[in-house]
Amino acid sequence: MSRVFNFSAGPAMVPEEVLQIAKEELADWRGSGMSVMEMSHRGKEFMSIAEQAEADLRELMAIPDNYKVLFLQGGASSQFAMIPLNLLRDKNQADYMLTGSWSKKAIAEAKRYSEVNIVCGADIEKFNTVPDVSTWKLNANAAYMHYTPNETIEGVEFDAIPDCGDVPIVADLSSTILSRPIDVSKFGLIYAGAQKNIGPAGLTVVIVRDDLIGQVRESTPTMFNYEVMAVNESMYNTPPTYTWYIAGLVFDWLKRRGGLSAMAEINERKAQKLYNAIDKSDFYANPVDPRYRSWMNVPFTLANADLDASFLEQAKQAGLTTLKGHRSVGGMRASIYNAMPEEGVDALVNFMADFEKRQA
Ligand SMILES: *Cc1c(COP(=O)(O)O)cnc(C)c1O
Numbered sequence: 251m252s253r254v255f256n257f258s259a260g261p262a263m264v265p266e267e268v269l270q271i272a273k274e275e276l277a278d279w280r281g282s283g284m285s286v287m288e289m290s291h292r293g294k295e296f297m298s299i300a301e302q303a304e305a306d307l308r309e310l311m312a313i314p315d316n317y318k319v320l321f322l323q324g325g326a327s328s329q330f331a332m333i334p335l336n337l338l339r340d341k342n343q344a345d346y347m348l349t350g351s352w353s354k355k356a357i358a359e360a361k362r363y364s365e366v367n368i369v370c371g372a373d374i375e376k377f378n379t380v381p382d383v384s385t386w387k388l389n390a391n392a393a394y395m396h397y398t399p400n401e402t403i404e405g406v407e408f409d410a411i412p413d414c415g416d417v418p419i420v421a422d423l424s425s426t427i428l429s430r431p432i433d434v435s436k437f438g439l440i441y442a443g444a445q446k447n448i449g450p451a452g453l454t455v456v457i458v459r460d461d462l463i464g465q466v467r468e469s470t471p472t473m474f475n476y477e478v479m480a481v482n483e484s485m486y487n488t489p490p491t492y493t494w495y496i497a498g499l500v501f502d503w504l505k506r507r508g509g510l511s512a513m514a515e516i517n518e519r520k521a522q523k524l525y526n527a528i529d530k531s532d533f534y535a536n537p538v539d540p541r542y543r544s545w546m547n548v549p550f551t552l553a554n555a556d557l558d559a560s561f562l563e564q565a566k567q568a569g570l571t572t573l574k575g576h577r578s579v580g581g582m583r584a585s586i587y588n589a590m591p592e593e594g595v596d597a598l599v600n601f602m603a604d605f606e607k608r609q610a
Contacts, residue, residue, distance in 0.1 A: 255594035258572035259402055259547060260425070261445040263589040268449075268499045287492040291485055300489075303498030310504055313434050313457060320456040320476065321484040321494050326352075326424045326443035329454065330359035332474045333396065333420055333439065338364055339465040341393035345369050345417065347386075349408065350377040350401030351578060352422060360396070363467075367392060377404040379539035383412075394418045394438055400426035400544050402446070403576045405536070405583065407544035411436045418462060425546050427455070428504060428588060430514035438462050444493060447546070447587045449500050453493040504588065513588055520586050520595045521545040527599040533606040551581035554609075558582070561605055568601050570594075 256263050279286050282295050289296040304319050313319060322328070333356075334344060344364045346357045348371030360366050367389045370381040388395065395414045400407045402425040411433065412419060418438025427442040434440065439458045445451035456476070464477045472478055478486050504513065525543060528534040528550050536543065536550045552558060558581065565573050575581040586595055 252569075254569045254571045255590065255597055256571050257584040257586070257590070257594075257598070259446070259576070259583060259585040260443070261451050262447070262585055262587050264449060264496070265500065265503050265589045268496065268503050268589075271499055272496060286495040289491065291488055291491050296491055296495075299495050299498055300483075300485075303494060303501055306498065306501035306505060307455070310428065310501055310509055311432070311434055311457070316460045317434060317457050318460065318463065318476075318480045320458065320479050321489055321497075322454045322456055322479060323452060323490050324473075325451075325454055326422060326441060327355070327359075328474070329422070329441045329456065330356045331363070332456075332476070333394070333441075334360045334363035335470045335474055336466050336476045337418070337420065337439065337462055338393045338467065341391065343367060343389060343392050345389050345392040345395040345414070347380075347395070347397035347412070348372060348374070349380055349398055350404040350406055351576075352401055352403065352424070353396070353398040356396055356398065356422060364393070369395065369397075376537070377401060377406055378537045378542075380406065380408045380542050386412075388412075388414055388417070390415060390417065392417050394420045396420040396422070398422045400424075400546055402547050402585075403579060403583075405538050405544040405547040405549040406542045407546070408542055418459070425585075425587075426544075428510060428513065429517050429546055431510040444497055446585070447589075449496040450493050452490040453497055455497075500589075516592060517545045517586075517588070520590070520592055521548065523592075523595050523599055524548050524584060524586065527602055531602075531606055533609070534602060546587055547583060547585050549575055549579055549581060549583045551575075555580070557609065564605060565598075565601055568597070570598055570601055573598075 277285055342364055344360055345367050347369045357366055369388055370386045395417050399421055420439045421437055423440050423442045425446045428447050441456045444453035463480055466475045528536045533553050534550050562574055573582045575583040
């Protein structure tokens with residue numbers, strides 16, 4: 251078996267240890283005589299898998315008891331609609347920070363259901379910083395304030411949790427969940443598609459405070475109602491059972507690695523290595539304000555864009571794949587989620603230095 255270091259933004263790498271366990275258990279899960287993908291979601295075997303996964307996620311993120319954890323389908327993109335439908339309640343105003351491509355999409359969807367107040371970013375052309383907090387226009391009457399702590403495409407990460415008084419904070423953590431500890435109690439709702447830092451695509455984790463559930467808009471589809479999903483423990487219909495199982499294996503792997511504080515240390519070190527390599531060279535550049543550089547997604551450009559294709563080709567030969575930047579940004583992007591081993595970052599840094607030397 252030969253595995254590459256895959257720098258894809260998503261679907262992204264899954265820890266090799268997890269893949270090995272899944273392989274061993276693929277056709278016969280722990281003596282059950284079945285694969286997890288063949289099990290009834292209501293049978294005791296799968297119920298135990300589902301419960302353990304939730305318990306482990308609660309432990310990892312220290313999720314308070316007054317929050318529900320939902321395991322849904324439809325991707326983070328479905329949450330762009332579910333959030334206004336469920337959280338607007340008797341209001342018709344919502345606050346959104348505009349910091350990059352994903353928050354922009356969330357805003358476009360919210361506008362179908364609500365008035366949207368852009369807290370900051372309306373006048374930004376290139377998303378490579380977060381406007382200073384003194385310029386933000388928060389609305390105390392907003393039903394909630396939505397933001398994207400890590401903009402996956404631009405590589406902008408905003409680590410501080412905004413202060414919004416009594417207005418519930420909603421965060422799209424798709425590309426940064428589990429990369430470092432966060433204080434869940436500061437949020438009304440957190441959501442994340444699984445395919446970046448959790449596991450395979452097809453699962454969306456939603457962590458929502460109890461008091462925000464149950465006041466959905468009348469016309470909301472049943473499948474989009476958090477209350478229906480919460481009352482039915484995410485099993486109103488058939489949940490994404492196999493993905494849920496793999497997510498559980500990833501949570502267990504994270505616990506064995508020392509939890510989120512340990513991951514934060516590793517992630518910060520991995521990111522620093524890569525940013526240092528970029529900053530010390532005139533050949534590579536990262537356009538993001540150093541205060542808001544992402545630990546997870548590192549875009550960078552070559553001084554001469556004509557070399558992009560040969561950079562990508564040679565990187566691939568060296569076992570470093572999917573480094574092409576998002577089409578809207580160009581250049582390169584290295585996504586270095588939890589499952590990217592530190593050796594993968596070391597290999598990339600070495601390759602970059604070599605490639606630069608060969609151009610001289
Ligand atoms: C990838 C991503 C999404 C979209 O996720 P899907 O699961 O494909 O809908 C939304 N927000 C952020 C921050 C992302 O990185």
